Amino acid sequence: MYLSTLNSCIMYSFISKACFFVSILFLCSSCFQIVEEVNLNENGSGVYTLTLNLSESKSKMKALLALDSIDGHKVPNERSIRSEIQKAAGILNQMQGISNAKTQVDTENYIFEITCNFANVKALDEGIYQTLNSLIQTPQKTDIQKNHFVFQNQRFERNFPLNPKPEFEKLPGKYKDVLKEAIFTAIYRFPKSIKSKSNQDAKVSKTGKASMLRYSLYQIASEQKTIQNTIILNQ
Amino acid sequence: MYKFELMRKASILLTVLLFSYSLGYGQNLSQKIPEDALIVFSINAEQVRQKADMESLMEMEFIQQIEQELSKSDNQALLSAIYSDPQSIGLNAEDGYYYFMQANDSMLYMNFLFGISDKAHFDNFVSQTFLNGITPTQEEKTSYFSTKTLGIRWDEQYALFVGGVPLKKKSIYSQVDYDDPEYDQKIDALREERDTWLSKQWLEHLKASETKKSLMKESANFNNFIDKAPDLGLWGNWKVFQLNLIQGLKEVRELRNIDQVKLFESLNALLGGNYLHMYGNFENGKITLETQQYLSEKLAKLSEGMYDKRPNPEYLKYIDKNNLIGFYSMAIDIEKLVNMTWTIYKPFLESIPEYGPMAHSSMEILGLLLDEQALYNLMKGDLVLSISAMMEVEREYTSYEYDEDFNYTEIKKTKKEAIPEFTALMGIGNKENFEIILRALLRTKILQPTEDGLYYEIRAKELPIAFYLAIQDDIILLTNNTSLLDKKVLKKGLKKKYRLEKERAELMTENAQSLYLDIPRLLTNLEKIEKANSKELTVINKLKEEADNMNLVGVKVEGNKLTSNFELVLQNDKQNSLKILTQLMNFLFHL
Helix, strand or coil: CHHHHHHHHHHHHHHHHHHHHHHCCCCCCCCEEEEEEEEECCCCCEEEEEEEECHHHHHHHHHHHCCCEECCEECCCHHHHHHHHHHHHHHHHHCCCEEEEEEEEECCCCEEEEEEEECCHHHHHHHHHHHHHHHCCCHHHHHCCCCCEEEECCEEEECCCCCCHHHHHHCCHHHHHHHHCEEEEEEEECCCCEEEECCCCCEECCCCCEEEEEEEHHHHHCCCCCCCEEEEECC | CHHHHHHHHHHHHHHHHHCCCCCCCCHHHHCCCECCCCEEEEECHHHHHHHHCHHHHHCCHHHHHHHHHHHCCCCHHHHHHHHHCHHHHCEEEEEEEEEEEEECCCEEEEEEEEEECCHHHHHHHHHHHHHCCCCCEEECCEEEEECCCCEEEECCCEEEEEEEEECCCCCHHHHCCCCCCCHHHHHHHHHHHHHHHHHHHHHHHHHHHHHCCEHHHHCHHHHHHHHHCCCEEEEEECHHHHHHHHHHHHHCHHHCCCCHHHHHHHHHHHHCCCEEEEEEEEEECEEEEEEEEECCHHHHHHCCCCCCCCCCHHHHHHCCHHHCCEEEEEECCHHHHHHHHHHHHHHHHHHCCCHHHHHHHHHHHHHHHCCHHHHHCCEEEEEEEEEEEEEEEEEEEEEEEECCCCCEEEEEEEEEEEEEEEEEEEEECCHHHHHHHHHHHHHCCCEEECCCCCCEEECCCCCCCCEEEEEECCEEEEECCHHHHCHHHHHHCCCHHHCCCHHHHHHHHCCCEEEEEEHHHHHHHHHHHCCCCCHHHHHHHHHHHHEEEEEEEEEEEECCEEEEEEEEEECCCCCEHHHHHHHHHHHHHHC
16 A cells, blocks of 8 residues: 555556546446255254355456455455365364265355254254354454254244344445345245244245245345244144 | 445535635635645635525525534534634634644644634634533633544634544554453543543644744745635645555554664655645636646656657557547656656665565666566557447356245356446557567467457456457557457558547547546446436436536646646536536435
């Protein structure tokens, strides 16, 4: 920064006008999807999959990943993204009750997936807690809590023990706008049919054994909507 | 939304500044600006108020919005009085207002300077707004008062308000362990300590300013600036960049231990005496901005002749006027630019502890090994970049399709993205040496020759569409516009009827630097990208009605002074541009 500042002392008019001219070339928006999927078996075990699909914004991703930083935030490179996801799988595999944690990284289309088997929902919740705790190094680390997933007596709870609004409010408007185009989808499949659900926006499948909830990340982060849902299964 | 928020805030600031009852050029008051001011902003408000047609302006609804916004500010009473009725609080409007910045190692100070016409009124205003029953400190006829956010000194003649930002900021939250049982009490104590320190800083700064020499007496360059009286003015000296540098050095861990004294001694010898002037004026049908850079003797000598070159007129053969959105052109003496840049950067290398001398020596040895002249002469140093359209390209992406039971399968979808159709033109200097580079690019398959051998394709899977490079008469043509790659067009250029008209052609080829942007054409292209009925589309349509073009002409060299002129030309050349601007602001506020 300081070098460019000094240079601009001399090359002020050249550089600033050239930058202005080039900046008009980059007028595009971002879209991405997060899909969370839980397939629950009769005995309480199951498979958890989390997918981040940035494919729709891949041209912008390519441009962003070529940068060192944006607005003072360091931009990770493809290698470090891959490494972090593998690290998450590594942590999960060390957890009791979690097995076969693996990742899929498609850097051509920018689709990142992590999946694991769990012996019971408590093990899955503990796994998510420990993974987030190990990976997140910011002051928000203290906000990480348990009970994202609870399953007891045919009652499945998806909780959201976070309070994103204060951080969301601090975001510049341009980032908030990006979140409007980002979609979070939660799909939960059960061995028995669904008796009731607490979140009225959640849809129940034709067989009655799966639920789906879709919100934009903007709705979730601004707390207009919550992904919290308690699903009661028929006995 | 973010764009509107930004526009809204900028509009408020601009309006408050523009329509304050100031002249901005009161010679007596300007004497009070201290010699260490880094940047001074000036507003010729009387002139501006006439151009804006204040009577009709005051009837506009967005003024009411500004009043509402001001009421949310901490210093609402002050801002509102400056804006609406400065005399009511005892300010001398005729002496004008000045805004200037100062800095030392630990603080960045922002100062507002006002003339006083009625001290009793001003005493009353300060008492009601800031004092809350506290008696200000009195030293002879001067009163002082400070809080954590600002300090004020005033007497019969003038008032100086100061606020600012600590440069050595250490968050109070990082000083207490979050698990500490007395966390809240300790944070409160630290906050109080910080507030007391800030309040003391403002007072010390105000008292120190009394004893400083006047910038007008010390700087002939500043006097030169103040005499010009544009609608809006900005004066800055190179020490602003020094301040920025100090901050920059702190951010780079490897450079924190740099020998700053040595560095700034070297830089001061080179850059001391560099000044920047900017003069903005609202004329009928256009807004103009003249930028003047005054170079130090050393820098002026180093840059002598740097801007004597001009872009090759042959480039005009490949610029199609019919779809042209805009162009940027430049021509510079590369050898002089490299020498000057190296002279500026050398002190940095020398000042870096441990590695600096090694790096400096390595650069010198590299200079021995490299044929510097061959590098300087590889290209001619001229460049034209033009944009002729926004092309729509289809991009494939992966999405999901859900069945009745929410099982999903990956599907391929397409979306349209806008890519600029561009042409870049550069002149080859030394043909033989350029051939060496070209062969290397072919060997590494970065360039692939086409079957007819007329041009090369640049292949990269990251690129959404193909780019092409052609070489014709020592001109490099880099483009994604295939119509330029026709054999006849490459050899002879576009037909004359497609080429730029005289005025634009001269702008491009008769200046060391130029910029031209056809705003309606750019907006027409952006229109295709924006969603129908969106706010952006409404703004685009309005701007299309008002704006015509943007252009820049530079760099005119007169001794040590470099001048560039920028213009924003509007469609209506009968009305003052400021009046059109305020009407536009009002329109945006209605959205």
